[in-house]
Amino acid sequence: KAAPSVTVTLHEDAVMLQEAVVIGYGTVKKNDVTGSVMAIDADKMVKGMATSASDLLVGKAAGVSVITDGGAPGAGATIRVRGGSSMSASNDPLIVIDGVPVDNTEIKGMGNPLSTVHPNDIETFTILKDASATAIYGSRASNGVIIITTKKGQSGRVKVDYSGTFSISTKSNTVDVMKAEDFRNFVIEKFGENSLQANALGKTSTDWQDEIFRTAFSTDHNVSVSGAVPHMPYRVSVAYTNENGILKTSNMQRLTGAINLNPNFFDKKLNIQLNVKGVYNKNRFADRAAIGLATQYDPTQPVYMEGNPYGNGYFMYMKQEGDKTSPIDIGLANPVAMLEEKDDKSTVYRSIGNAQIDYKFHFLPELRANLNLGYDVSKSKGDVIIADNSPLTYCTGNFKNGFGENSHYTQLKRNTLLDFYLNYANTFGVNYIDVMAGYSWQHFYNSSFNEKYKADGTLPTASDYYLSSPNTFRTEYFLVSFFGRVNYSFNDRLLVTATLRDDGTSRFANNKWGLFPSVAVSYNFGKERFIADSGVVSALKLRLSWGQTGQQDLQSGDYPTLSSYKYNTNQSMYYFGNKVITPITPLGYNADLKWETTTTYNIGLDYGFLGDRIFGSVDLYKRDTKDLLNRTPVAAGANLSNYLNANIGDLTNKGFEF
Numbered sequence: 212k213a214a215p216s217v218t219v220t221l222h223e224d225a226v227m228l229q230e231a232v233v234i235g236y237g238t239v240k241k242n243d244v245t246g247s248v249m250a251i252d253a254d255k256m257v258k259g260m261a262t263s264a265s266d267l268l269v270g271k272a273a274g275v276s277v278i279t280d281g282g283a284p285g286a287g288a289t290i291r292v293r294g295g296s297s298m299s300a301s302n303d304p305l306i307v308i309d310g311v312p313v314d315n316t317e318i319k320g321m322g323n324p325l326s327t328v329h330p331n332d333i334e335t336f337t338i339l340k341d342a343s344a345t346a347i348y349g350s351r352a353s354n355g356v357i358i359i360t361t362k363k364g365q366s367g368r369v370k371v372d373y374s375g376t377f378s379i380s381t382k383s384n385t386v387d388v389m390k391a392e393d394f395r396n397f398v399i400e401k402f403g404e405n406s407l408q409a410n411a412l413g414k415t416s417t418d419w420q421d422e423i424f425r426t427a428f429s430t431d432h433n434v435s436v437s438g439a440v441p442h443m444p445y446r447v448s449v450a451y452t453n454e455n456g457i458l459k460t461s462n463m464q465r466l467t468g469a470i471n472l473n474p475n476f477f478d479k480k481l482n483i484q485l486n487v488k489g490v491y492n493k494n495r496f497a498d499r500a501a502i503g504l505a506t507q508y509d510p511t512q513p514v515y516m517e518g519n520p521y522g523n524g525y526f527m528y529m530k531q532e533g534d535k536t537s538p539i540d541i542g543l544a545n546p547v548a549m550l551e552e553k554d555d556k557s558t559v560y561r562s563i564g565n566a567q568i569d570y571k572f573h574f575l576p577e578l579r580a581n582l583n584l585g586y587d588v589s590k591s592k593g594d595v596i597i598a599d600n601s602p603l604t605y606c607t608g609n610f611k612n613g614f615g616e617n618s619h620y621t622q623l624k625r626n627t628l629l630d631f632y633l634n635y636a637n638t639f640g641v642n643y644i645d646v647m648a649g650y651s652w653q654h655f656y657n658s659s660f661n662e663k664y665k666a667d668g669t670l671p672t673a674s675d676y677y678l679s680s681p682n683t684f685r686t687e688y689f690l691v692s693f694f695g696r697v698n699y700s701f702n703d704r705l706l707v708t709a710t711l712r713d714d715g716t717s718r719f720a721n722n723k724w725g726l727f728p729s730v731a732v733s734y735n736f737g738k739e740r741f742i743a744d745s746g747v748v749s750a751l752k753l754r755l756s757w758g759q760t761g762q763q764d765l766q767s768g769d770y771p772t773l774s775s776y777k778y779n780t781n782q783s784m785y786y787f788g789n790k791v792i793t794p795i796t797p798l799g800y801n802a803d804l805k806w807e808t809t810t811t812y813n814i815g816l817d818y819g820f821l822g823d824r825i826f827g828s829v830d831l832y833k834r835d836t837k838d839l840l841n842r843t844p845v846a847a848g849a850n851l852s853n854y855l856n857a858n859i860g861d862l863t864n865k866g867f868e869f
């Protein structure tokens with residue numbers, strides 16, 4: 212009797228085997244990528260005390276430069292993807308977090324806009340470099356796109372993760388300056404032992420650079436819980452960061468939280484992603500001007516002086532006028548006092564979230580609809596307090612009369628988003644086609660307020676002319692877009708991608724709309740039998756692309772093409788009857804401003820050897836930007852200003868990546 216036979220059929224997980232790569236408005240298999248795209252997984256990111264998403268990118272991608280802005284706790288970073296494409300407009304890449312293009316411009320009181328997302332919550336970075344990859348984002352993609360995808364819950368047992376780091380920071384070097392004894396001998400030798408210069412020297416020895424710097428200790432803790440209840444994977448995380456800077460008094464304390472819920476219904480035809488991220492950020496900023504002062508200040512003087520009625524006990528340069536001793540108002544400020552007597556603190560709340568609803572039609576599962584509703588809201592407040600009788604009130608500012616002051620500010624920024632697209636994907640024999648078309652609407656709102664009080668908290672009076680009156684500022688702009696993309700594949704070898712985006716912005720009066728196309732072709736030689744059977748070459752793909760992207764973030768406010776007015780200074784006020792009138796002045800403007808347009812050419816080669824044990828890519832690119840925004844002089848009487856923003860000039864950026 213023959214033994215019974217059992218047939219076991221294993222279904223492959225195509226996403227795992229083909230490595231899905233996140234791109235704009237969707238994902239593609241890694242083998243089907245036609246543009247210059249790089250994905251970085253969490254296990255390949257920078258380890259250690261990384262307090263921001265930008266820290267994880269340092270040195271991890273060819274053509275991507277990340278330079279920290281000064282190194283203070285929570286400081287931001289200048290990120291450049293393949294250099295810059297503009298002279299006067301923004302050169303920052305577009306940052307997209309879980310499908311929400313975020314506002315990465317300044318948030319008052321927050322050094323790094325990307326610190327909203329804790330590094331341990333990040334699953335992958337996808338960097339879109341050439342126009343074929345970025346053109347789907349149109350008007351904001353001339354400088355590349357960085358897509359951040361956060362970690363999600365997985366089905367299975369409940370998983371609890373903890374990650375903690377402890378770091379020590381020290382200065383690596385100091386500026387080489389004279390020691391106190393060397394400086395004293397130099398002055399005496401040059402001017403004489405009984406000279407005024409020699410008599411002005413002190414009798415102590417102070418290393419001012421040692422006085423302002425310190426060894427800093429920092430900690431970071433992150434706890435996450437993930438798992439799944441029926442039809443809903445989840446992940447919840449909380450993190451606390453306390454980072455001290457090597458410059459005394461600098462500190463950042465941050466509490467972040469993230470919730471990811473991914474319920475599904477109707478046999479996974481309806482999938483919902485709910486993401487909420489929040490941060491509570493407190494900063495104490497140290498005045499970095501103290502670093503330069505520490506290299507200039509007299510090393511023979513002490514940090515503190517006794518018996519001085521001025522300066523709250525700190526050493527100050529004094530002058531004698533008869534029987535009266537008073538501060539020298541042109542003297543340098545004490546570097547230690549600049550740190551300890553200036554209380555610059557801020558508190559920031561920020562939240563980024565979205566609900567993304569994806570539905571595969573029951574009657575046509577190859578067709579799906581995707582709706583994405585998102586927001587990015589921040590609220591900040593801060594005070595810069597200089598106490599009465601501080602050394603700074605005698606040596607800095609315009610009045611130098613001992614007055615302290617409190618500069619108070621608040622800001623509210625709100626970014627709301629609606630994206631909707633339809634996507635159809637199907638295979639017809641050796642032909643595969645993927646078509647997507649959609650609509651996007653985004654609104655940016657910014658409201659700020661600032662005023663100055665006396666340091667004791669009282670309101671300024673009419674005699675307090677050195678204090679500014681309260682100032683409120685509000686601005687907003689809109690982006691409306693229509694976009695589409697077609698991916699075509701023949702026999703898994705020939706791949707073609709074409710995109711088109713039509714963007715409209717409220718920032719332009721007469722040239723609101725810009726059309727941005729792209730096309731890319733690639734051929735996967737690695738699928739050819741003579742290469743696949745070689746046993747040496749495991750991947751070989753040639754990529755060619757051309758595309759155009761735009762630039763509407765002109766660094767000129769939200770109304771550079773509209774007529775506007777400004778209030779004149781207080782000195783121009785006058786009385787009309789018993790009413791005080793503040794005159795207004797018209798401002799110059801250029802109603803014909805339009806998009807900067809960047810055309811990108813890219814040729815690339817992806818390769819792999821010995822089963823992809825050795826793999827990489829080579830890219831050559833050229834970016835030509837026309838209609839550059841520049842501030843240029845205009846003929847006298849031709850406008851309301853002698854200088855105006857205008858589209859004039861071209862720029863070429865060429866590069867090689869390996």
